[in-house]
Amino acid sequence: MHRLFVALRPPPAIRDTLTDVMDGVAPARWQDDEQLHLTVCFIGSVDRPVAEDVALALSSLSAPAPTVALSGVGRFDQRGQTGAIWAGVTPHDALAALHRKVDQAMIRVGLEPEHRAFLPHITLARLSRGAGAEAEVAAWLARHAALSSQPFALTHLILYESHLGHAGAAYEPIARWPLE
Template sequence: MRTHRKAPASDLIRLFVGVTPDQSTQRFLDGICREAKLRGIPRKVRWTSHGNRHLTVVFLGETDPSHLDAIEQRMEEIASLSPPLCGRIVSAHPFPKKRAALFAAELLPSPGLTDLHQACQALMSATGKKPERKSFRPHFTLARSTAGFSQPAPIPADFTCALDNLTLYQSLLAPGGSQYRPLLTLPLTGPSIPEAKT
């Protein structure tokens, strides 16, 4: 089901496109967080709330609101052509390296996720920006620490999560850290790709 909330008028708005986790995935990530706390973490940690959890597909950054209609139109096209996906969470660890400010649950790369990422890269052109060149590493951020994470050791996982929507988020600065406000949520309704016969 499509949901839509208009962003308030402003000079520039900070945007990104992601996937909102379902309840089953939220419960699994809650379990990972409990395990991380048992294993030891930095003292000053800001845990990601359910409402802020997401898998980033593409970061658009500071964007003129006049581009919203073009972005939303292109997202509707992508969602109508992209099938619902499954992702496999395989580990939770400091991200993107052994010592980092983030602690995240990382997913295995997959052709479907890569295709979705590449399709959404075209949204950069709609905002007059060049697509990012850095490699796409799908993940759910679980916590942030200004002191940085070096513990806990990677927590192995094996969980298949549903990735069945495309959501346009606005990032809003707040005293306790950024809050992510969904502006548009679209279901992925494209045809499934048949499995290759062996």
């Protein structure tokens, strides 16, 4: 089985900006440079023939390259505790349109549509349940609330395979396609 997702990768200068703010929450597992991406569609575990169909469907997708900027930070809450810390991006319109196109392509392949609301973000850190870092997270969020950048283009759609291990997930780019 192949655990797949479709994402956009920020340019090196933006990844450097993100790396510069990734500290100050002791129990957080901060992402490394190779893990920084904006998920467009999580596919999940599929067998090889479906993975090949996914790649074929994505290769024929035509969409403009979204231009966005970093815009603030936030967290995902899991039962009252922070599960992830993220950097926001705006504007959302082009990203949402791309998400819909990818989702429709996956439906044509025979996969279930995405049921979660699409919130464009770049995950910076993950925290284990019971990490007990809510005060550190709140201080980090306040310290970096004004995170921003100049606009940047997300020029390639990338199909990744996620390999789960004891140290977390490792992401392997499988294929990439230029956006217009």
